[in-house]
Amino acid sequence: MIDDLKTMLDFTESNRLRERAKHLIPAGVHTYSKGDDQFPQLSPGFIVRGKGTKVWDPDGNEFLDWGMGLRSVILGHAYEPVLAAVREQLELGSNFVRPSPLEADVAELLVDLIPSAEMVKFAKNGSDVTTAAVKLARAFTGRDLVVRCQDQPFYSVNDWFIGDTPVNAGVPQAIQALTKRFRYNDANHLEQVLSEYRGQVACVILEPAATTAPHPGFLERVRELTQIHGVVLIFDEMISGFRWHPQGAQHYYGVTPDLSTFGKALANGFALSALVGRRDLMELGGLDHDRERVFLLSTTNGGETHSLAAAKATIEAMRDGEATRRIWATGQKLLEGFNALSREFGLADHVRMEGLACSPYQIFLGPAGEVDLALRTLYLQETIRHGVLVPYIAISAAHSDLDVEHTLEASRKAMPVLLEALERGSTDGLLVGPAVKPVFRKYN
Ligand SMILES: Cc1ncc(COP(=O)(O)O)c(C=O)c1O
Known part of the structure; x- marks a missing residue:
């Protein structure tokens, strides 16, 4: 065989x-x-x-x-309408000393579509924007703890998340201790965690849905609990964004978070991600306030134009549903x-x-x-x-x-x-080579 x-x-x-x-x-x-x-x-x-x-x-x-x-x-x-938009942009140059108008164009498309989006900040990776959301929540609330859903595999390569997985090598203990967990579809568990760490939690982060649908009332209760506890609610829509609905899973389930993150499908394979959210939070990363500044996202390539042109063409192709x-x-x-x-x-x-x-x-x-x-x-x-x-x-x-x-x-x-x-009772003699292994494991 x-x-x-x-x-x-x-x-x-x-x-x-x-x-x-x-x-x-x-x-x-x-x-x-x-x-x-x-x-x-x-x-x-x-x-x-x-x-x-x-x-x-x-x-x-x-x-x-x-x-x-x-x-x-x-x-x-290689979806042709997206390639055509990218080709046109490539001829015009890809990065400049000041922003391209495309940044506001694509931000406006997202604000029009996504319920939680009052302002938008672009980056290249999902990890960058989920980490920026956590940072903003910490700065806004003045609290350190992050509560994340334990049944979803991945939000970021950064310490606040990866430090709370088996692959936590290189993450200081002190950082690992700042992330707590709750179970998906178990609002009582979240309530317990928020009560146990009352006044210390900056944000709750979860994918609104991943492998299973939310039980009726679950996301609504998560929204309510985070409001009661003064905690920033972050939806990671890296996967659900555009896939569940062009306006995000937050629209599909009718629950609006404070901040949310998009990437992946946003530009049909070109490198772009976005942090979107409430104006009063997002503006902490801006220039028009007198509170302490948040150095939110600052990347050489965040406003690079061909990915933005790809995003514009992708959103235009997706928005009618x-x-x-x-x-x-x-x-x-x-x-x-x-x-x-x-x-x-x-x-x-x-x-x-x-x-x-x-x-x-x-x-x-x-x-x-x-x-x-x-x-x-x-x-x-x-x-x-x-x-x-x-x-x-x-x-x-x-x-x-x-x-x-x-x-x-x-x-x-x-x-x-x-x-x-x-x-x-075995794949021996049928499978050539070793079985696949879990990504999040401590040793090879
Ligand atoms: C839900 C979720 N959040 C965040 C990320 C990180 O995105 P990126 O690989 O673009 O940094 C991923 C990537 O798989 C993801 O699935």
Whole structure:
């Protein structure tokens, strides 16, 4: 079986590049989720080109892509209207000694769309803007503690967040101690934490929704509790922004935070993020007040023009809601089709797709019902073999019914192999190389 696989897939050039990149770049990548430990050995190590929902690796293999640039490419790879806006801007120069009018143009688009947005500040990464939100909350309240939702994996590479995960090396103990946690969909837990640290909490940060929908009243109660305790409420909409609704998950669920952060889909894969929020808070980072100044965000490339031109074209393409409606519809078809397939193979207790239709995810459970990363890796290996790259599911408006069918066909071919692994109680002899590993782990 393994020999059979080896002859079918050619990753020669990928494998050569892997060694080169790993020699030059720690982990060989610039986001841990792109790393070799997140993919099976028989997988493309690099992507050289993308168009729509297709990507090509250095060996010329073509794949249907569900990763879509870590969820940033919401309209499809190399989406022509965005490229046209960027091309036009490139001819005009990319960075100047004073701001480009594009900064106000894109800020205005966001203020018009996002309920919590009265002012906007741009940066390049999600981590920059969530960290700026935390800083602003601390300066505004004069308090130090951050309360973050413990069931969501990632808000920032910065110390206030990463210090509160297993990968906290390099973060001083004193900083680690400033972050506390609460459970998603458990407002009573948040109430306990806010009461325990009464008068010390600067902000509560969470994604309004991630893997599950908020229980009725949950987000409303979070809003109420933060108001009662004088705490700044931050919604991290890096993933939910534009995906749940063009006006954000905050509009979709009808709960308005004080500050919120956007990135990823904002510029269809170009580098731009945004902190948006209440004027009285945001203005602390401005020039027209006599309170102590907050050095909020100050970056050489924050106002660089081609990403702003990309954002303008992306928002214009998304704002009528049609792209988002397509994303929900595609997700629904994928969810129903995948789970029907899994039932057909008698695998429903082990292999399922769950979550909201705009952002579904797959789960793989071993013989005893435990999370089984080897089984997940085997599914990845088998679907890659049939031309589908599905490390996670980031649906774009470009994904079609045909793409869903292609994915279900590839999954249909993978199911008997998964069944065999489950019956044997092991992926040995079926999976080439090691299983994928959790990103947030202490040791390699
Ligand atoms: C919810 C959330 N917040 C923040 C970030 C950080 O964004 P970036 O990688 O652009 O710094 C991510 C990235 O995956 C994210 O998913």
